[in-house]
Amino acid sequence: MKDKKMSIRISEEDLNIVHYKAEQAKITLTEYVTQCALGKQIFVIDGLDEVLRQQKAIGRNLNRLTVLSNMGKISSVNLERLTEEYASLNKTLTELLDRKRWSA
Numbered sequence: 717m718k719d720k721k722m723s724i725r726i727s728e729e730d731l732n733i734v735h736y737k738a739e740q741a742k743i744t745l746t747e748y749v750t751q752c753a754l755g756k757q758i759f760v761i762d763g764l765d766e767v768l769r770q771q772k773a774i775g776r777n778l779n780r781l782t783v784l785s786n787m788g789k790i791s792s793v794n795l796e797r798l799t800e801e802y803a804s805l806n807k808t809l810t811e812l813l814d815r816k817r818w819s820a
Contacts, residue, residue, distance in 0.1 A: 720748070767809050774802055 738748035
């Protein structure tokens with residue numbers, strides 16, 4: 717529960733930087749400052765939104781196949797394409813994380 721207020725003095729330039737970093741991390745200013753003050757690392761990985769979108773699409777397709785199977789409308793499925801897409805997605809995610817690791 718966030719029931720306490722904190723007031724600090726900060727230069728306009730530093731405040732602008734903090735606002736910018738919170739915006740880049742796609743979190744509120746309060747969340748950003750709190751996480752930084754508590755020593756938590758904040759990672760911003762460019763391209764992650766697309767990976768998550770693709771991962772959700774794969775999940776939806778798998779869910780549809782499961783529903784059809786449970787309804788008895790299909791009895792077997794060739795998951796080769798789905799497996800290939802998932803492997804490609806994992807490769808992309810690994811590359812994004814490796815790139816971030818080396819640039820941090």
